Amino acid sequence: MNQDKPKKHPRRDKDVRTVEQTSLKSIPAMIHTTNKDGKIVDVSDVWLLEMGYTREEVLGRAVIDFLSPVSRRSAIENGLPEFYHKGSCQNIPCAFIKKSGEIFEVLLSANAERDEDGRLIRSCTVLTDVTEISRLENERSASEHLCRQLMKGMLNGFALYEVVIDKDGQPVDCRFLEVNPAFEKIIDFTVEQIIGKTLLELLPSTERYWIKTFGQVALSRQAVRFENYSAEFDRHFDVHAFSPFERQVAVVVTDITERRRAEIQIRHSEELFRRTFDQSPIGAAMVGLDYRFLKVNQELCRITGYQAEELLALEFTDITYPDDLPLDLRYAKRLVLGEIDFYEMDKRYIRKDGRVVWVRLSARLIRDSEGTPLYFLPMIVEIDDRKRLEEEKDVQLELFGLISEKSDLKKMLDGVVCFLKDYSRVDAIALRLSVSSVEATYNSVGFPAEFIARENALGSQTHQNRLAALHYIEQHINDATYDIPFTLFTKGGSFYTHSSSQLFLQRDILQIPFDIRKHCREVIYESILLVPLRVGDNFLGLIQLYHKNKTHFSRDYILFMERLAGHTSVAILQRLAEETLKIKQAELKEMNAALKILIRNREEDLLEHDRGILVNIRQLILPGIERLKLGSLDLQQKSQLNILESNLETISSPFAQKLSSVHSALTPALIEVADMIKKGLTNKEIARILGISVKSVETYRKRIRERLNLKNTKVNLRAHLLSID
Known part of the structure; x- marks a missing residue:
């Protein structure tokens, strides 16, 4: 050790040496050690907890006894011979069988220790549970x-x-x-x-x-x-x-x-522990009782974004999210007091770059042989993606619920604006909607009154001018006109800038009118995000988000806002379609009412015309025929006059009209014969009046019965005709 460096933590080296000699029992990971015969000689508490066995049930048994049949066969045929030859293996997939019979999938890493003659003395194995990892990978x-x-x-x-x-x-x-x-x-x-x-x-x-x-x-x-x-x-x-x-x-x-x-020589248990610690696929650290990092592995450095030397100069409280710190400290104190053996919790770290990352923490307190606390041994797994997906899912479900509750378009847009402002934690938000079928709308929350007044003045109150303004913005978003280093155009069509004050100093931006640039500079919203509302090529408007701090919008946030804007756009189109449908239904209802009146008037006109014809037949034509009968007529003239009179009576008969309307399949000739049958005329009388044969009258009778669905029935034809009248 460099003697010139200040010795800030005099117990650190002693603590580390003691850790490396500590029994596996207290390590918060699945670790076991075996002798040269492959029998288990030591095992960690976590191993026993996960597998469901007691220490007495495990010690002295061969490791392969706990493997599934497939993994056991693979170990005997390939894994063990290779391990004995090489002396190590890393991240080997295999399946253990818990005491309950449940299959437990893990990644196995092991190192062997040999004597001076190269003979295997013992080995140490670390098992990493991959069950939860597999489930999460399938979900996203x-x-x-x-x-x-x-x-x-x-x-x-x-x-x-x-x-x-x-x-x-x-x-x-x-x-x-x-x-x-x-x-x-x-x-x-x-x-x-x-x-x-x-x-x-x-x-x-x-x-x-x-x-x-x-x-x-x-x-x-x-x-x-x-x-x-x-x-x-x-x-x-x-x-x-x-x-x-x-x-x-x-x-x-x-x-x-x-x-x-190659043969890896591991001569001491402290070296085995160090390799296991450093090469662990999860973040690991040794933390002193003063909460300062004593040792960290590379995975923890990756998770936090710090170099190892930087972490060793910090306490874990320095990188813990403030809201999570009280619970973390409370658990740590209970560990020291011996109230609990270990604890687990989801918490957040603040990375070196300022980004917040979610992790799953499992921590145990390591003690010496006399029970004196030495240091904390936390294991950390990054779960940031899982947490982000869970949060995004909850936000989308809440937005869907809000949209479904609001049937009115204006109320829905007001609700969406307030919801998005609460979620995005921006200073101000606006939603501009411009669709050719409705009046342009402007919903906003968080802007000063003078900003709104200036916005309305610049945008004009006329519908056409607002449409032109929105289409102007859309054109520049689609064309990505302002390609400046601190300005980004996403593939989804969104525009954002981390520094509007610098943006409006650029020469390329001078084409924007001076009063608009002056208006934006006066408010000093540094972070600006414009997300288009569109479905396919149908541009509906914009969601505008403003924050006074620079670099407020992350790329993940912008992409998620685009998804929320997509959901909102579909809902807007649905509401517009519903409103259009209501208008069309009202117009159709009015047209139907007018058509009914027109049809009723036409029917009344036709009835009046028919009544006039019937009156003329009965009052003028039939009396004239009666007078002609009184004159001197020969037999043929009388017969023809009778036929004429019979036809006119058939035309003017209410029975004929009713029969024709009820049974449209009857021809005029059949109706004429049916009228005579109803009056009681015989076949001969009908034949004489019509000037046809009796056989033809019988044929007419059969056709009438067929058309009236009386064929093969015993219903009397004249009685049926009388019932119709």
Whole structure:
């Protein structure tokens, strides 16, 4: 140690040495140690708690007794031989069986300790529960940016291939689509030399086995993991291949040649503990009783954004979110008093860059053999994405509820503006709605009265001028006219600036009228966000958010606001459609009422016309026929006169009119015969009057019965006709 440096914490080195000699029992992680025969000799309390066993039930038993059948077989055939040879393994997926019979999936990392002759003395294994991680990964889609960063930072080689298929559907080659730096080192080519080339073009001596295996994975979409020797490189590789998309195969390659040859010498339990601590996939630290960091691992540095040296100069209270600190301190004090063995809680850290990050904290107090408290041992897992998704889900559900409660468009917009202001914690917010079918509206909360007055004066009170102003803003948002370093246009069409005072000093902004620029500068809203309200290409308006501090809007926040604006836009269109439908329904109702009046008047006119015709027949024509009968007529003239009289009586008969209206299938000739049958005339009399044969009258009778649905019934035709009258 550098003697020139001030010794701020005289107990730190002593504490660290004591930690490294402490039993695994009190470590808040799943850890067990085994002897040379693979029998468990020590195990942590967390291991026992998770597995459901007592210490007596575990000690002396072989580790493989607790593995699932599949994991046990894999360990016996591959895992254990490799571990004994190499002396370590890291993040090996396997499944343990709890005492309850439940399968418990973990990642296994282990290191072996050997004697001077290289013989294995004991080993220490750390188990990491991946059950919750798997569930969270299934609930949210992976971010492309994070995936690329992970791929670039992977120690393992990664390559994405497109499988080349011949005309028979068989894989004949693989084309490189993407590789990471580790893969470049493995094959000793740069990414520029690799991408776009096929495997055989780049490495002509490649064995057929690789192409065949990758092709089977791409075609069957079934992942495989295998180890194989490559003569091209004279090295052994551990390969995990899976198909993320059709006819594509992603390959994670680990060069295990050196790993097989190397032997890791672990001579003391303190070194084993240190490696476990430093390489833990979760954040870990040793914190003194004065709450100052004594030791931190790399994962905790990543989570908090601090370098290790920076964290060692801080207390955990310095980076804890103020609202979470009282509960954290209360738990810590209970640990020291011995009231609890460990505690867990969701809390927030304030990163070095000022961003707040959510974590899951599990902490235990480490004591010496006499029970004296030494230091806190917290384990930290980042859950920021989970918390953000939960918060966004709650906000969207609350917005949906607000929208569904408000049937009136104006009330809905007022509710949305107030809701968004409360959620976004801005100083002021406005919602400009401009749709051709309605009057332009302006809803706002938080602006000074003089700002609103100036805004109305600048925007004009006329509908057309407001439309023009909104379309002017929309055009610049779509075209991204103001491309300035501190101004961003998102793919969703939103515009924001972190510093409006600098924005309005730019030359490119001078095309905006002076009075508008002066108006914005006077209010000094530094952070401005404009989010378009649109559905497809249909622009409805803008949501405008203002804050007096710079850099108030994060990118995640802007993207979420765009989603909320999308939900609001759909609701606006729905309300507009409902209002339009109401107007159309009212217009249709008026048209129906007018049409009914028109039809009724027309029917009355037709009835009046028919009554006039009937009156003329009965008062003028039929009396004239009676007078003609009194004259001297021959037999043929009398017959024709009778036919004329019968037809006129049929036309003017209420029975004929009713029969024609009820049974439209009856022809005028059938109606004439039916009228005579109703009057009681025989077939001969009807035949004589009509000048037809009796057989024809019988045919008419059959047709009338058919048209009146009396065929094959015993109903008397004349009686039925009388019932109609």
